[in-house]
Amino acid sequence: LIENVLPRLQASLQSHLPVAYLAEHGGYLCIHRWFGAALRRTSGELTAEQARGLAKQGLWAQQTLTGERSELTMLPHEITAWERISSGVERIPSADEHSGSAYDRCVYRRKGYCFVSRAEEQVKAAKIVVTTHAGLLDDITGIHSLLATIDRRLILDAELLEEEIARWSSSELDLTRVVGLLNTIGTELPDGRYQGLLALAAPALRENGPGGLSTTPTVGKSEVDARMRAWFQSLRHASNAVSNMFSCFSQLLEEFLQHGSGTHGSGREKGRGRNNERADQPLRLTGETRNLGAWTDVERAWQQTAQRLQSVIDLVHEVERMLLTTQHSHHRLDVGSGEEDSVATELAAIAQKLLEQKRLGQQALTLADSDMVYWLRMPPSPPPFVQQTAQQRQSVASTAATEQQQAAVPVLYGQLVQIAPLLKRTIFSGDAGIILSGASLSVDNNFSFCRGRFGLENDVCPALSVVTEHHEQTLLYLPNDVPEPNMPQYQRSLDEMLIQLATALEGQMAILYTSHAALRSSYAAVKPVLEGRGILVLGQGIDGSPRQLWQVFSSQGKVIVLGTGNFWDTVGEINQVPVCTVITRLPMPVLNDPPIAARADHYSDQLHQLTVPVASLRLRRALNRLAWSDSRRNAIVLFDRRLLSKEYGSTVLHTLPRCSQRQGAVSHMPETILDWLTASGSWE
Template sequence: MREIFAWNGVLASQLEYFEARSGQLSMAEAVADLLRDDSEDISLQSARVLVIEAETGIGKSLAYLIPAILSGRKIVVSTATLNLQDQILNKEIPLIEKVLGQQVPVLCVKGRQNYLCHYRWFQYRATMRMSLLDDPEGDKIEKWLEDTATGDRSELAWLPDRSALWPKISAQSSQCLGSDCPESAFCFINQLRKKAGSMRLLIVNHHLFFSDLALRSSGFGEVLPRYEGVIFDEAHHIENVATQFFGRTFSQFQLLDLFADLERQAELDLDPAAVDALRKAVQGLSQRLDHFLRLFPQERGRYHLDALVERISDAVWRSEIDQLSLSLKRLQAQIAPYDGHGEGWGNFDKRIVELMENLQHIALPAETGAARYVHWYERRERAITLSATPVEIAGHLRDNLYGAVRFCVMTSATLSSGGSFDYVKDRLGLDDQAEYLRLYSPFDYRNRSLIYVPESSFPEPTARQYPEKTSERVLDILRISRGRALLLFTSLKAMDLVADFLDGRLNYPVLVQGRASRQNLLDTFRHTTDSVLLAVASFWEGVDVAGESLSCVIIDKLPFEVPSDPVLQARIRTISDNGGNAFFDLQVPRAILSLRQGVGRLMRSATDRGVIAILDVRLFSKGYGRTFLKSLPPAPVVRSLQELSRFFGDEGRVV
């Protein structure tokens, strides 16, 4: 690795602006050592695990990709975001091929829903032709199918993100006919799997990886070919993503999709009388579903299911579940005679069975032995979803991940809390044999940045005057920084309040999440040097704006999760019941990881310079504030606006 990453190594000879970084070399050597292990005594129950916190500027993707490729092993690289996948495939891999002088056998595998299904496409086209309606989008796709080798919707730049057409023709797992499909010989998914089997390096996202892992654990097949090791980049997302795939859901959307698919198949395969009979059965189930959904309050959000059951009574709840299940069984009986009419009818039976099983598992936990799960529901704008979520994911990872691979690397810029890996070790079920490596950012935070926290008289977030004072202080900071700031909020309400306050008071362009697409906002922010961008949620990470346009990051308060969330409450209760302190063992570490992600938006290159402003005096007024401060970059901490003015210079420009 030294011959590649050192100051006089291969990378330096190939790249004009390459800067040797000791942290990058250390990480590459650690990954290479892990993958080089040929010990015969490595059992299937004890994968070698390496956890690497590689802060901004380390260059971690090259540090794990090069040793993975040179190892000759079959490795899966799993990322949380599409942006990182694109970076690996379009930037890192071509560079590595140039440096190593060899082709890299790599393939990006996406979720099934990203690929067109020939069988569903032909169904859709036949239905549209029977209806005699114009179909301009379908005409474009038909032309595209003459040329595409992948069937990947990303090739359709003109197709809207929320296309109504694509869900009708994509390769959803619930509608897949498998080997019974008459189009299996032309299936893009089958072709992708064959190609993946011959590749040494597969690039996937966390959702696909854990859907494959959950499928393997259920004994119903697999999505990815067998591999020796997995490298998780953006590994701080592992717990949340894995939780989704080892739980169960029953949603209004699942039933509506079933209804639409049934009607479309019936129109193709059945005579008019049978179509009418099936429509009546679907209509009856739809009415029963509407009746069931009226049990749920109108307030949007996530709530405990047992609280709802207690309010309406066990007897009423059980009766509704029984009647909804009975309606599903009636629909199942209605379609049973049509099994010989076409390949899709047997699959409908499987979908109905899965819906019934999930409904029973989630809605009647006492009868399904689901004590290790938290049962909750979520009402959104247009749908209700019922879920059973594992309270702890550690056991699932020990059983299904660490016991299935020889090597596992987990890396991210944010995995430690207060300098300790205890949180990630506990939540991800890592044993004492796991190895840890912490690599600090090479960026000069001490001389090129400041951390600003308001003076002690500034109100805490729980104070009545906090929103008003925060808006005023944000305006003060933006005038000093002359815009050029990313403002990160913990709630939409707080963001909207500050956005309204700034309206007419600030002489710089103000961009607000929700008023344009994410990409449009970022492009405008990046190319309009003095603009200000207000955002929540996804903008806390993945925003990479180097240079003067982002010279200030303002965070409204410490990002503690909403304490009323059912999953969080269940985890808090479990930790407390086991004698732990949930606030310090769970809530503080999770908030620290989120805060570090937000803070990391400031320094994206060695020449960047700016201010991190955290408008939460609890960093000094509360004991746990010291743990947060210990987790922040080693920049000087100031508490007066005069210090910010001096930092930015008399003209408010970065000097």
């Protein structure tokens, strides 16, 4: 947008308006943290992923002119390294009201090196500001908003707005994270030495200490005084309380699974979701959850945990004040540049994170916030060893010791249910003129579904539609002699069709699934046959990431890719549109997923008011990129007979742009598609 679209637009209008980009709050490199205590070893040895992430960041930091996180490509396990040096903590209020925030004190900001400050100055001077959905929410909900006064807003990709807000509002309370925060503050090691930020700042914290920071990653008992030993004891008590609480979470979830997941927390569609008996089945926290026997233990454990966490938060603020007072007492010329200040900044950031975790637990277990949905679920398991890439296997091996030390326990999740109230308070507030633009906002040529989701009224928000037609580019083929997705022989019929069609087309296909299990089943069935015929078969999560698979797809002719999950949404890396896209089944939302179930509670007819519209829009969004991102002639196979056998099938089909269409037997499909690809014009 900034590098191509806006320059071309300004050239055509003969304008030279200044343009600026504003990233999310955690989207910049914080120089204060980079040269401060964030990179000091405070919680044990770095994992291989963290070390690799920091190495990447070290090379990038020497070259970047903007400090924007988007310039870096990091694997999921490496992102924890970014959290050590990212922005977003600079404006946390100091425990010492006279010291101001880290942003106020930062010497790098005053000398012009701060990437956050530079970006803010560019935004203030710009006439056009570009940001992300999350970046807009970060700014407009903050105290120091730069965008709230802009009275004209163009929201691109508005069809993704609800998902982005849900992701932005999501929070997690998990054992590893909380214990990691506590250990970063300070912990006593088995050999009797101390580690963490408290140990790092021991020379400045103990009575009559020399000041400054420790030159070693750990300190001995002789280097801490009685007050500091009491702090470490408080941290140990908090860690034990947190561990006990998560043990109670495990007992609660286990009782829920043993008594049948269909009896609790699935809204009106209790028990309708697939695979209710799975160990990773979520437990949505509702009033009914209180009837489980383990709930009393959970409440008792949480009360103790909340008290222990608050004690830690209080002691962190006390230590922060002491360090800032120490810095002032030394009469430094550059306030905000001292070693004590860097530790104080990290302590303020951790205190804020612990406070957020405490609030999440409090709201979830008291069910105090009706705008949110909360649930427990076991963390996802890594893929089987045989299905991992070499890099993934190395990652799992490097963290195996840590995982063995801690038994798997549930994670507590929270997410906003309805986005309309938040939009009215933030993006849609005031008199700003707002345009919501997207390629998949209407269901069956009607905007009422998205209007309702966004909380917009017809008389204040007109809707305009640009008619798109692909009847001369795309053939929709609907097989009429296949089993419905939940019927026996469906998977076998699908695999046989894929073999026949991929052989006829010599690859050049993308196949989208709604579950990893279905993808793996097809992969195992079709790969030996097709690769014996010289056609490469690539599976997401088996042979690489979506980006890697699309790179291979674009560089080789005889290849098919199998994808699921984010393959439906994040396929912007496509350089070459597939000749044929196969949709194995409609992407219906899973109604036993707690956020979906909570939203479904607001509808009297969940199938027609929620499930079908969501599936229709997601299908349209995926095909916009897979089939219609360029003008190449192509075919789409909708291998879900419900489009023909169910009355809602017409709604889904009318949500798609006009295409040439054929219904017929699976056996006729390869010949029909080949005829289409070699013909011209439309088939009406």
